[in-house]
Amino acid sequence: MPPLSIFRAPNTPFPPTSLLSLTPQALLKTWWVTTSTLPMWKSAKNIRITxxxxxxxxxxxxxxxYNPRSGPAGSTTDPEESAKLVTKSIHGVDYPLSENEGDLTYKWRGKGLLFIATSRWQVVGYGGRDVRAVxxxxxxxxxxxxxxxxTYFEKSLFTPAGVDVMTVAREGVDEQVLGEIGEGLKGIGGVLGELWGGIFxxxxD
Incomplete structure (x- = not known):
């Protein structure tokens, strides 16, 4: 089976495929944020979203x-070094903005002291080498x-518009796949193509 890469412009439906549409159930796991355009992540490392x-x-x-970049490097073989890592967290709830499960557009609201903070985000691309319906x-x-x-984030009170690439694997995707993701977003054009120019x-660790 050839690798799957599918993209859409924000606030538009995904193009039809011969496979099942991506649904929220497929998102329910921990993802590593490996590349981004959001300035808030320039001082962070080891970002994972569950x-x-x-x-x-x-x-x-x-x-x-996530961990601040200014902290020590993590090490799975050195418990003392790993213990020095300062881990910070951001907790919120995602509320679907459509009755259509395949729309994957949400309003995020923070919990606790971040309750006043909100943002809108949506999945605009996904893929893999062996994607199948089970x-x-x-x-x-x-x-x-x-x-x-x-994922694409609209401009909010606290952050500019931006995109994150999230992967299941800690090591992320290889350069070829990342390049294909970039070409896919630039092919969509508009804000996604513009944002990709600021990816980092x-x-x-």
């Missing part, structure tokens, strides 16, 4: 963990094998 379903709702619990234990079909997604890597 999405978890909130029972009896269509809302998603959204928690980000039936889960609950009988619901979901896409499996999605290795990366691109996020360090992972």
């Amino acid at each position: 999405y978890t379903a909130i029972p009896s709702t269509k809302n998603i619990d959204d928690i980000i963990h 039936t889960g234990e609950d009988g619901v079909e979901v896409l499996e094998g999605v290795e990366w997604v691109v 890597d996020i360090p992972r």
Whole structure:
């Protein structure tokens, strides 16, 4: 099966494919933010976002963990060094803005002291080398094998518009795939093409 790469312009439907559409269920895991255009991440490393379903709702619990870049390098073989890492978190809830599950457009609202902070985001691209539809234990079909997604954030009170590339693997995607993602976004044009010109890597220890 050839690799899958699918993109859309913000606030438009994904183009039709022969596969099942990406649904929120496929997002419910931990992702590594490996490249971004958002200035807030220029001082962060080891950014991982965990999405978890909130029972009896269509809302998603959204928690980000990261380390300041100014801190020591992490090490899985040196517990003392790893213990020195300062881990920060941003906790919020994603509220779907459409009844269509495949729309994947959300309003994020912070929790705790960040309750006043909100933003709108949506998935604008996704892909992988072996993406396929599988039936889960609950009988619901979901896409499996999605290795990366691109999320677009609209300008908010606190941040400019931007994009993140998130991957399942800590090491991210290789240069060829990242280049294909960039070409895909530039091919869409508009704000996505413009934003890609400011992309930068996020360090992972």
